[in-house]
Amino acid sequence: MPLGGDWVQGTALTANGISRTPDGRALLMVNQAVGGGSLMRVDPRTGVARRVDVGGTPLPNADGLLLLGRLLHVVQNRLNTIAVLKLNESGTGGRVIARITDPDFKVPTTAAVWRDRIYLPNARFDVAQPTPDTTYDVVAVDRVGR
Template structure:
């Protein structure tokens, strides 16, 4: 890529060291501590990769999923070095997140599936058929009790309960929650990014077609529109909550809207809009240290085996 540092491929020793670091540190991206040492402002991905979701562990390993074939790429945010650690199933890997057991929970897009991948070995630990209807399982967030997945084509969420010791569920334990009440389902993509409210008692889900943010009480199965003071977030994609701030990636405007949120998530106000000349339709966001890392999907660029892709870091 002209004017950019070319990504380095892991040597066997580098990969071994990276995986050792991954195994040693377990934290969700949103909970990562401030990282030590310099980090890359731009991380090259393999040509033709077509990135979408991103998660970063406590040691600074960024995991990015491919829309092309579901591969998962791991890169060191301190050096930019990276390599595919898990071969995809031939269907997309969309949103993903990492738990304290170094397991990646991956949304499977039009396959209607979710899978759990060992971040150190790339092994698929479990795979779940969430739905057999026309669907696009898009994004995922981990709560204290398990993983919640959005479906952009159906007005519902899927829940995979995870035991206190990290035990993965049987397929029979999957729960489906309908998005009703104030939720408005329209033609095209609807439910997209998902996050917990600042107080961790409910969920926030953005409808990327209407630009409306919703608060979902998964226990009462109650959905209401969040009062953002008249602000909409069209093409809202990935969400990230850090303290009382909500970051909403808007893919086609190539920007991140920042809201100061009420603790329970019923309201918020726009306080900033972040962008970068290195953005080319960013989709999702993960935090490491004082930075935000966003993969660029480049949806308006025809994908070819030689199309270049990258992750951009901005200050939060």
């Protein structure tokens, strides 16, 4: 589906992460070419994208998106961080309420939830030449803002 509206196609990786809005009426994606990483609300019928007002907070290196209720967890891979945003019901606005980091993060790329924990695989993009001895693992962190 071609994306339009506020969408800007960059010369490198532009879109990353996808989730639904809290009300289930649209999709959320991060556009790396707009404002250093901007959350976008996309109409799934038309492809029209509108920038979500998150108070001017950029979301660089955004990768996986995990929506839990109205809390959107944005995995920022090379920053080894999860930005936690509280969204309004329609997903047109929100604000960062927390940032989750862990010393065991080694470029996490996506997230899944089970009970009170969020699980993130380490992609190990920090290793220039992986070998058979390069370790890969999953890190579990506590959920916040419930």
